[in-house]
Amino acid sequence: MPGGIRSMLAVRRAMLVDAEQNREAARTKLDIPVLALGGDAFIGDRNEAQMRLLAHDVTGHVFEAGHDLAEEVPDEVADVLLTFLNDRLT
Numbered sequence: 001m002p003g004g005i006r007s008m009l010a011v012r013r014a015m016l017v018d019a020e021q022n023r024e025a026a027r028t029k030l031d032i033p034v035l036a037l038g039g040d041a042f043i044g045d046r047n048e049a050q051m052r053l054l055a056h057d058v059t060g061h062v063f064e065a066g067h068d069l070a071e072e073v074p075d076e077v078a079d080v081l082l083t084f085l086n087d088r089l090t
Contacts, residue, residue: 038060
């Protein structure tokens with residue numbers, strides 16, 4: 001499609017800008033609850049470890065799954081998400 005390669009490369013070009021924006025944002029930790037999810041066959045607990053660098057209140061969960069959690073284990077994702085949200089509303 002016309003513009004396809006340009007669009008694909010724009011994502012790569014934006015990485016340096018994104019990195020600088022992330023460094024700036026990371027100077028102050030988040031004060032909101034954060035839920036960090038991973039699949040044991042892909043990211044595991046690394047999302048949680050990374051988010052602990054950026055937020056004070058982090059809850060992590062690792063599913064028996066790969067990359068696409070909502071597609072691979074939708075019921076388990078819903079249970080963890082609803083529990084996380086419910087615990088913060090009460």
